[in-house]
Amino acid sequence: MDGLRRFIRYKAADGCIALIDELAAAAAFEQPLAEVEEQVLRLGIMPRRYMRNCLSCDQQLRLLRARICVIGCGGLGGSVADILTRTGVGYLRLIDPDSFEEHNLNRQRFATVATLSQPKVQAARTALMAINPAVNIDAVQAEFCETDVLAAEVVVDALDSAEKRLILAAFCTKYGRSLVHGAVREWYGQVGIATAANNLVAGLYPGAVQESATPSPPQIIAPTVAVIAGMQAAETCKLLLGLPSVLSSSWLSCNLLDCEYELIPDSPSIP
Amino acid sequence: MQLTVKLFAFFRDGRFKEEGREYPAGTKVGEIVADLGIDPDEVGVVMINSLQSSLKATVAEGDNLAIFPVIGGG
Numbered sequence: 001m002d003g004l005r006r007f008i009r010y011k012a013a014d015g016c017i018a019l020i021d022e023l024a025a026a027a028a029f030e031q032p033l034a035e036v037e038e039q040v041l042r043l044g045i046m047p048r049r050y051m052r053n054c055l056s057c058d059q060q061l062r063l064l065r066a067r068i069c070v071i072g073c074g075g076l077g078g079s080v081a082d083i084l085t086r087t088g089v090g091y092l093r094l095i096d097p098d099s100f101e102e103h104n105l106n107r108q109r110f111a112t113v114a115t116l117s118q119p120k121v122q123a124a125r126t127a128l129m130a131i132n133p134a135v136n137i138d139a140v141q142a143e144f145c146e147t148d149v150l151a152a153e154v155v156v157d158a159l160d161s162a163e164k165r166l167i168l169a170a171f172c173t174k175y176g177r178s179l180v181h182g183a184v185r186e187w188y189g190q191v192g193i194a195t196a197a198n199n200l201v202a203g204l205y206p207g208a209v210q211e212s213a214t215p216s217p218p219q220i221i222a223p224t225v226a227v228i229a230g231m232q233a234a235e236t237c238k239l240l241l242g243l244p245s246v247l248s249s250s251w252l253s254c255n256l257l258d259c260e261y262e263l264i265p266d267s268p269s270i271p
Numbered sequence: 272m273q274l275t276v277k278l279f280a281f282f283r284d285g286r287f288k289e290e291g292r293e294y295p296a297g298t299k300v301g302e303i304v305a306d307l308g309i310d311p312d313e314v315g316v317v318m319i320n321s322l323q324s325s326l327k328a329t330v331a332e333g334d335n336l337a338i339f340p341v342i343g344g345g
Contacts, residue, residue: 264318
């Protein structure tokens with residue numbers, strides 16, 4: 001490892017190191033790129049790809065060591081995974097049983113003409129590895145289970161079913177994982193951090209029977225997905241970095257049509 | 272009795288954003304939802320004076336009632 005560190009110091013300039021030098025180090029010292037990046041950041045050197053991230057090397061190292069599970073890899077999940085990969089989160093576990101269909105092309109980050117009928121998680125993994133090969137990505141084409149929640153320190157709720165959201169929230173409560181909730185419909189969305197204390201998801205979905213009320217898939221326009229996914233990714237990073245967030249004690253209702261963004265504080269229920 | 276009803280997201284379509292409305296004493300939230308032609312299964316969060324409530328709750332003179340739809344897509 002000393003040789004690797006000497007190589008990194010030799011190649012670094014102005015406190016940064018280029019990707020091509022990190023790749024050369026990985027090849028020369030037979031180490032995964034993630035390990036090279038770990039050593040780079042521990043030396044207080046910033047990989048050039050992160051130099052505009054407004055984060056310190058210690059913060060970037062925290063993200064590199066983080067383990068995130070994104071449940072649902074469609075609109076919200078695909079965009080959240082894209083942002084977290086670019087930001088430098090070191091491990092993503094992507095869960096989705098579905099494959100891309102034409103009606104996904106309007107808003108889902110990794111739905112392209114070329115990926116139609118491919119499993120969403122596989123298409124996402126391929127694209128994400130091309131963006132940031134230092135990130136480890138597990139692509140699981142299946143419904144989520146408790147193991148997925150256990151595998152991560154923060155879980156991102158990018159599901160499209162109230163019933164499944166309630167099950168996921170129960171798993172996260174059981175294992176003490178923070179759940180970054182997001183949901184979209186038409187020009188409207190919501191985001192918040194569900195914890196055992198605030199019971200957020202149960203409050204937002206007062207009856208899973210509502211599943212049957214909307215048998216057809218909801219209409220969703222891409223800007224709503226971009227806004228809510230961006231907020232979910234920001235909240236995930238803040239949780240990992242230990243930064244405070246008002247969304248730990250409230251949820252945000254977003255109305256892109258009227259440009260209204262309303263923070264709803266957690267409140268005790270009244271009968 | 273007079274109360275203020277505030278609707279969110281697509282519940283505003285063909286209705287209103289915020290309106291003072293008159294209802295008989297003892298009216299329940301569910302009855303107001305029905306009066307507005309909203310499918311109760313579409314209702315998510317209901318708040319009376321900023322406190323989370325339910326369709327079964329009874330409103331009182333001067334209350335502020337906020338009704339949010341279920342937003343479920345991902």
